[in-house]
Amino acid sequence: MASSRSLFSKVKRHHKSINKNLCANIVRHDYLVTGKTKAMRAQPKIESFLSKMLARDDELVKQGITDLDSRLSKNQHLNYVHEPLRKEIGSKVLTELKDRYKDRSAGFTRIIRLEPRLSEDKAAMSVIELVDSEFEIKYWFVAKVVARLQLQGLELDALTKRHVEKLTKLRPDGIEKFQNDVEIAKKQFFSYNEETEEVEDELKKKELENLPNNLSYNGGILGEALLASKKFPTKSRPSKEPSKIPLSPFLANSN
Amino acid sequence: MSLFLTGFRFGAAVPAVAEVLAGLIPRIPTVGLRIDLRSQTEGDQRLRELKEQIEANEGESPFMIDNGTILKAVPKKKPSYRKTRTKFLASGDKKIKPLENIVRCPACGHVKRSHFMCMNCFGEIKTFLKAKKRELLGEIEVKSPFETMDDIDKRIVYTSKKDNEPLEMKDKSSWIPQREQPMIYSKDHLRKPKRK
Numbered sequence: 434m435a436s437s438r439s440l441f442s443k444v445k446r447h448h449k450s451i452n453k454n455l456c457a458n459i460v461r462h463d464y465l466v467t468g469k470t471k472a473m474r475a476q477p478k479i480e481s482f483l484s485k486m487l488a489r490d491d492e493l494v495k496q497g498i499t500d501l502d503s504r505l506s507k508n509q510h511l512n513y514v515h516e517p518l519r520k521e522i523g524s525k526v527l528t529e530l531k532d533r534y535k536d537r538s539a540g541f542t543r544i545i546r547l548e549p550r551l552s553e554d555k556a557a558m559s560v561i562e563l564v565d566s567e568f569e570i571k572y573w574f575v576a577k578v579v580a581r582l583q584l585q586g587l588e589l590d591a592l593t594k595r596h597v598e599k600l601t602k603l604r605p606d607g608i609e610k611f612q613n614d615v616e617i618a619k620k621q622f623f624s625y626n627e628e629t630e631e632v633e634d635e636l637k638k639k640e641l642e643n644l645p646n647n648l649s650y651n652g653g654i655l656g657e658a659l660l661a662s663k664k665f666p667t668k669s670r671p672s673k674e675p676s677k678i679p680l681s682p683f684l685a686n687s688n
Numbered sequence: 689m690s691l692f693l694t695g696f697r698f699g700a701a702v703p704a705v706a707e708v709l710a711g712l713i714p715r716i717p718t719v720g721l722r723i724d725l726r727s728q729t730e731g732d733q734r735l736r737e738l739k740e741q742i743e744a745n746e747g748e749s750p751f752m753i754d755n756g757t758i759l760k761a762v763p764k765k766k767p768s769y770r771k772t773r774t775k776f777l778a779s780g781d782k783k784i785k786p787l788e789n790i791v792r793c794p795a796c797g798h799v800k801r802s803h804f805m806c807m808n809c810f811g812e813i814k815t816f817l818k819a820k821k822r823e824l825l826g827e828i829e830v831k832s833p834f835e836t837m838d839d840i841d842k843r844i845v846y847t848s849k850k851d852n853e854p855l856e857m858k859d860k861s862s863w864i865p866q867r868e869q870p871m872i873y874s875k876d877h878l879r880k881p882k883r884k
Contacts, residue, residue: 464817545805546803546804546805547804547805547807547810548801548804548805548807548867551865551866551867552865560805560810567820567824568817568820568821570805570810570813570814570817573813573816573817574795574805574806574809574810574813577795577796577809577812577813578794578795581794581795581796581797582794593794621812621816622795622809622812622816639872640796640797640798640872641797643792643797643872643873643874645792645794646792646875
């Protein structure tokens with residue numbers, strides 16, 4: 434990735450503008466398919482925009498300002514976005530995204546690498562998406578993985594379990610909704626009929642016969658070994674006991 | 689006197705030279721033109737052969753070295769053994785390297801690169817999410833200003849708007865490249881690691 438520091442100011446200004454546009458459009462659409470370089474350049478800008486916006490809004494609400502228009506006008510971090518988009522983007526950030534990211538202060542975005550583009554330039558492509566959204570690509574990918582394993586009659590391996598845990602942790606009724614979505618994924622991606630409990634498409638049926646090489650990862654002996662280091666004999670950290678702070682002798686005396 | 693002589697000689701020589709030249713220059717057969725074969729074939733042997741060839745070739749001109757695009761640029765000499773070997777044993781950066789990072793996609797069982805999204809699954813998920821978006825948010829109609837414009841405005845703003853796109857480019861499915869369906873993963877397809 435060429436750093437814009439070494440480039441002409443003309444190019445630098447263009448890069449800034451691209452970052453702003455990507456920032457506005459990811460709030461609009463929840464995920465974008467762009468070049469890898471563009472996505473990696475814009476990601477820190479998007480992160481700082483969202484975290485600063487939300488932190489400043491918390492301050493304003495604490496001061497007692499509840500009207501949306503005044504919250505928008507007093508939030509100086511909204512000036513990062515181009516002017517005609519400010520109202521649309523700002524109101525979405527302060528209503529939808531604020532609810533979604535109650536428990537987050539950072540880590541709002543994710544970059545997924547794609548295969549290079551099929552054009553002449555063969556540019557490296559990627560998806561940049563907002564986490565915990567309704568249209569999260571990784572979420573549906575993991576739902577598809579779980580659906581496939583369930584149709585094959587296998588248990589989840591440790592890596593998939595971890596993905597599921599991470600993706601559902603900060604969603605409202607995450608696990609219940611995820612199980613629902615796995616059922617949708619079965620119908621959508623594997624042509625699974627609920628009434629007959631069979632996969633109707635023959636090609637999909639053939640694909641399901643392709644099992645993983647080592648089945649002991651799926652609920653066998655190697656179940657937990659997948660996430661452990663192969664190089665070093667590591668042990669998991671023992672669970673922390675809640676520490677007790679002894680009472681101050683001076684306080685005890687006074688009481 | 690000398691002038692006269694030379695003039696005389698020259699004048700006498702001109703017709704003789706013209707006759708000789710006419711006899712010396714061979715008549716080049718012009719292929720593809722209409723040849724009145726009836727009168728000419730009687731005299732020349734080559735033209736008779738040409739007539740036979742044209743008749744055998746169903747009226748078309750026969751094979752000649754310069755009547756088609758048969759001749760193409762070719763290397764002048766065979767590259768030597770040393771040159772070919774140096775090319776094949778060039779530095780490894782310039783060669784196409786084999787993909788070692790191929791794994792089974794956990795969601796579809798096809799081949800994919802590790803640390804990359806499976807494009808087979810990505811296509812499916814993307815179409816699914818687009819449909820879902822349409823359900824939740826409704827169809828977003830984006831009208832271009834050209835459609836909603838007044839006729840007079842159109843004439844003023846778009847003075848020379850032409851449809852310059854050629855016909856064969858309009859059918860986009862014919863020329864936009866499509867990703868092939870990847871192979872189903874099998875361990876036998878992979879190169880076995882070397883044993884130490």
